[in-house]
Each structure stands twice: as structure tokens, then as C-alpha cells.
Amino acid sequence: MRLVRNWFQRHFADPQVVGLAILLAVGFITVVLMGRMLAPVLASLVIAYLLEGIIGYMERWHCPRWLAVTLVFITFMAALFSLIFGLLPLLSQQLTEFFQQLPVMIARGQELLLSLPEYYPNLFSGEQVYDLMSALRSELAQWGQKVLSVSLASVVGLITLAVYLVIMPLLVFFFLKDKARLIGWLEQYLPRERKLAAQVWHDVDFQIGNYVRGKFLEILIVCAVTAITFTFMGLQFSMLLSVLVGLSVIIPYIGAVAATLPVAFVAYFQWGFSIDFAYLLGAYGIIQALDGNVLVPLLFAEVVDLHPVAIIVAILVFGGFWGFWGIFFAIPLATLVQAVLKAWPSLPPPEESTIL
Secondary structure (H helix, E strand, O other): OHHHHHHHHHHHOOHHHHHHHHHHHHHHHHHHHHOOOOHHHHHHHHHHHHHHHHHHHHHHOOOOHHHHHHHHHHHHHHHHHHHHHHHHHHHHHHHHHHHHHHHHHHHHHHHHHHOHHHHOOOOOOHHHHHHHHHHHHHHHHHHHHHHHHHHHOHHHHHHHHHHHHHHHHHHHHHHHHOHHHHHHHHHOOOOOOOHHHHHHHHHHHHHHHHHHHHHHHHHHHHHHHHHHHHHHOOOOOHHHHHHHHHHHOOOOOHHHHHHHHHHHHHHHHHHOOOHHHHHHHHHHHHHHHHHHHHHHHHHOOOOOOOOHHHHHHHHHHHHHHHHHHHHHOHHHHHHHHHHHHHHHHHOOOHHHHHHO
């Protein structure tokens, strides 16, 4: 008991530490309990945070804030409408075509599985192949039921999406326009002595801001290069697969493996084991290699200082809490934890602070 009391006094004797702990606890509880209700607010806050980097850059070049906010917001709305009326219809069309051709692909896949015992009798038996096919049919049936349930609820989803498309741009605009007023209002409820919290936020702001902006830029570059490559090589569903490959960079290590499977799946059923199939996978491998060895070091050279084990654990933990957004922000949240842990031991023990 004394050991616990000494540890508590050492790490929580300073009121600033207690204040930081309370702020972190309140933030975590708010997101866990009210994350769904506040989803448009949180998403708008993230978008405004991304756009603030551009506005800050323009302000450093002596551009008035009102002009910078206006230009950035107009550009954001133009990009949003281009996405809604340009990219989404194309993705929807290719997704519909994919589901139409999926039964043919499954039939060819069954033929490939049935040929395995003939070519590899020591590894596969006919009974094992039939068991595998039965398991795949069961999984596909369950997946089809889930897709049907999602389609039945699409009306509610479309209404929710329409509401978000109205609310979120307004929230983004006011977050940018009234940044100083909102921060001033928030500071009224924060402790006056918050040097430790400011130190942690300065570190986290640099890490998270550069990481998220760099990750969006990486997604755009990888998606664009992949789309050009797949279209040039004549791969079916090129835009759909390119968006999938671009989004896969959100999840380090795991995303690249997960995105490779559908790319190889579509390429095989289009060309079989041919030279075109080999060229496609070779080009895709070059894109992944350039992304991991050239693009990522350029974009994140001074940002992410986390061990791969820490990154994977963060993806599993925060993804379990908040799904897609937890996965996307796994590395920034892990950076927040790292910043807090670095700042915490720097506090002097209670005995030293008493002497001083």
C-alpha cells in the first residue's frame, strides 16, 4: 500500500499532472460515450484541423485570415462537389458491375480449387477441397445477407448522408472562421496552470498535424498513380481498386496485404496466369515499394517515431474502440500516449519539489 501511495505522490503530486489526466479522461469518455452522436462534429473538426495548416501557411505569407479562410473553404467545397458528382458515380457503377460479374468469378474460382488435388496431390485432397468450398459458400451466403441488410437500410443512410453534407461544411466554415473565439471560450474552462498540458499539446500538434496531412497526401498520390497504372494496363474496375489501394495506406503493414488480394483476384479472373497478370502484379509491386521506401520517408521523415510493434498494437486497440476512425488515427493517438509518457517522468519527485 505504501508503494502505491509513493508512486501516486510522485506522479500526481503536481496539480498540472492532475489537470492533464482529467482532460485526457474527459476527452476519452466523451468520444466513447458520445462518439456516434458527435460524429459530424468530430469529423468537421478533423477537416478544419487539416485545412488550418493551409490557412496558417497563407497567413505566414501575410495573407489576411478572412481571405485565406474564404479561398481554402471555396477550394474545399469544390473538391467535395467533384468527389460527390465525379468520383462517387464512377465508383458506384464499377461496384455494380463487380457484383454482376461476381458469380462468374466464383465459378472460375471453384474450378481452380477443384484442380488443386490434380496438380498438388500431396498437399490437397478432394475432401479438403470440398470442405473448403462448403466453408466459402457459407461465408458468401452470410456476406450476401449483410449486403442485403445494408441495402434495405440505404434509405436511412442516404438521409443521414444528406444531413451530414449540409451540417459538416457549415461546421468546418465556422471552426475556421471563429477559431480564436472558440479557443478563447474553451480556455475559460481549462486550468490556468497548464504548462504541462501545453507542452504535451505542442508535441502532439506537430506530430498529428503533419501525420494526418501527410497521410491524406499519400492517399491521393497512391490512388492517382495506381489509377493511371491500372487504366493504362486495361484492368477491370481500375478506379474502384485504385481507391481501395489508396485507402489501404491508412493501415500500415496490414493494409498493403489486404489490398493485394482483390487486385490479384480481379487480375486473375480477367487474364488468368498469363504475362498480363505478371505485368500487373509487377507494376503493383513497384507502386507498393515506391510508397514504402520513397514516399513514406519523404512525407513522414520527422513525424512518426514509433516501433512497429507499438503501431500494430495501436491499430488493434483503437480500431477496436472506434472502428475505421480508430484505425485512421491509431498512430496519432499512439503519438499522444507517447508524448504524455515522455512528459510524465520529467516531473520531479515530491521530496525534490519540497526542497526547491
